Amino acid sequence: HAGLVGIAGLAPHEIFYLLDEAEQWVELNRGAEKRRELLRGLTIINAFFENSTRTLLSFEIAGKRLGADVVNMAVATSSVKKGETLIDTAMTLNAMQADAIVIRHGSSGAVQLIAGKVGCPVLNAGDGQHEHPTQALLDALTIRHAKRHFNGLRVTICGDILHSRVARSNILCLVSLGAEVRVCAPPALMPDAIEQMGVRVFHDFPAALKGADVVMMLRLQMERMEGQFIPSPREYRHLYGLSLDRLALAEPDALVMHPGPMNRGIEIESNVADLVGRSQITTQVEMGVAMRMACLDVLTRRARKVEGWA
Ligand code: CP
DSSP states (O other), X not given: OOOBOOGGGOOHHHHHHHHHHHHHHHHHHHSSOOOOOTTTTOEEEEEESSOOSXXXXXXXXXXXXXXOEEEEEOGGGSGGGGTOOHHHHHHHHHHTTOSEEEEEESSXXXXXXXXXXXSSXXXXXXXXXXXXXXXXXXXXXXHHHXXXXXXXXXXXXXXXXTTOHHHHHHHHHHHHTTOEEEEEOOGGGSOTTGXXXXXXXXXXXXXXXXXXXXXXXXXXXXXXXXXXXXXXXXXHHHHHOBOHHHHTTSOTTOEEEOOSOOOBTTTBOHHHHTOTTTBOHHHHHHHHHHHHHHHHHHHTHHHHTOOOOO
């Protein structure tokens, strides 16, 4: 039951295949009639054990636009609150004959665990500090729309790299596609030995910005910093916040990206987040729906007895 647990499991040609597949859905979503019946009769369950706005809504919209029945499990009012384990919850969803399960969970590895227990494809919507593969795919689609290629593209990812599954998946994806990836964070928020992922490490933000084609900003994940170093928002903004002055160090046409949710005035100034022609933040959300449509289509093909996935 091939699912999508991480970018780590994808070859470059598979990433390009998903990007290409998403293009038709970008077109469809921009038109007046947004619905197809490709997944008619299929049941997709979204089980989000952590909060989400973009990922949950876009998976729901994606499934519905393809004609599937989409059910969102309400974790806050579920029997998880009565002590039911993750595996028992997954087995319960499986017994309801789901055709795909989309999971977000606070524990790294939780999605892989469930993928091994159920009889349908499982899509990772973010697991702990591990991976958020559809975010990386939608970011790649956004970059390709603006820049047309990845080879040698200088992408600077700045923020709380240590806790960020978005950073991990983006590094894996962009390095695999041939980009030059730079990561920038205070030393306490940089994972050990991250160079082994094929990135250049910076602690000085202006140096990391010099000549960048894409600047991807991440928020401080305070909820994952219990008992750890917590920088003061004022100090962090001073050293690592993206202002117009700092953006001027990057290429004149550098893209500004942020996966959301943003903390305006901390990692990114409002006038940068809203910079017309440069900020891709709402485009990323648009591409998210198309990319999730592509993933749901491609990953349910085996169940639908349709050819076409590697
Ligand atoms: N980018 C992202 O994953 O946003 P949500 O947490 O709102 O889904």
